[in-house]
Amino acid sequence: ISSRVTQQQTTQQCLLGSVKRIPQNCSFCGQFKLAKPAPEWSGTAVANGEFKEISSANYRGKYLVFFFYPADFTFICPTEIISFSDRVEEFRKINCEVVGCSTDSHFTHLAWINTPRKQGGLGNMNIPLLSDKTYDIAKAYGVFKEDDAVTFRGLFIIDDKGNLRQITINDLPVGRNVDEVLRLVQGFQFTDKHGEVCPANWKPGSDTMKPDVKGSKSYFSKHN
Structure with a gap:
């Protein structure tokens, strides 16, 4: 696959199951498989109002809901993040954590958290928001939207052994x-x-x- 456009088209075909032979550099299919280890990651997050280095290894022994959202200070995204944050205790009661991730910086995450909810901000957060400024994590999980440098609404359920159990990827206009x-x-x-x-x-x-x-x-x- 020689061009960026062709790579994106092939990724979409792979998601739809219409590719008979998966290319080695397909940005979705070549990175991971269901029931196999999920891609590992690490980075700076905003957790409990502070900058903190976190990694996928921190969640071994627990289930993890790892979700991507397009960008801070947008429209659908705060409704999703607030919904997960407000209900995170329901996940924790069953030994599951929740982490959100976007390509924004941790500084932008913090500014958004410090913005009141009535003004489109997040307010107090009960879940970490991870920064992926290099796009490496988004690419590893096959959700990077190259033309806008944001992510699709990918959500991944990872079990207590680190294996990927579920994949959902929404286009930008519809929340989860x-x-x-x-x-x-x-x-x-x-x-x-x-x-x-x-x-x-x-x-x-x-x-x-x-x-x-x-x-x-x-x-x-x-x-x-």
Whole structure:
């Protein structure tokens, strides 16, 4: 792939499953795989109102929701970040942390946090916001939008062993659903512990099924 445009087109085709042969330098598919180790990262974040060096290694032994957002001082982004921050204790109760990341500097992160919410700011934050000024982390996770030097709305669920369990990447205009992210973490943790699988629209406490022909029939006979 010789041009930037061609690389972006190929990445989109890979996401849609329309590429038969994945090129070695595809900016999405060549970096990681589901159920395999997630790309490691480190950098400066704003955590509890202070600059702090953090890394993916800090979260080993816990689940991690690692999400990217396009830019500070924008429009959809504060609604997402505030939603995750305000509900982070629900994640922590199930041994899961949440980290946000963008290509802005940690200074810009801090300025945004210090801006009141009624003026489009973040206010007090309960989750770290990581700076990726070099774009290295965004590129490693396949979410870097080169023409604008921002990131797509990528969200990655990483388990307590550091393996990637879920990928969601939204285009810029649509935000994410915290309830669904929490449900997914709960689902993966349930399967880790019990070995059964979670059907469509599963929620904690609802029926699961055994992943075999005989066991699944018990679920099908009850729900169909």
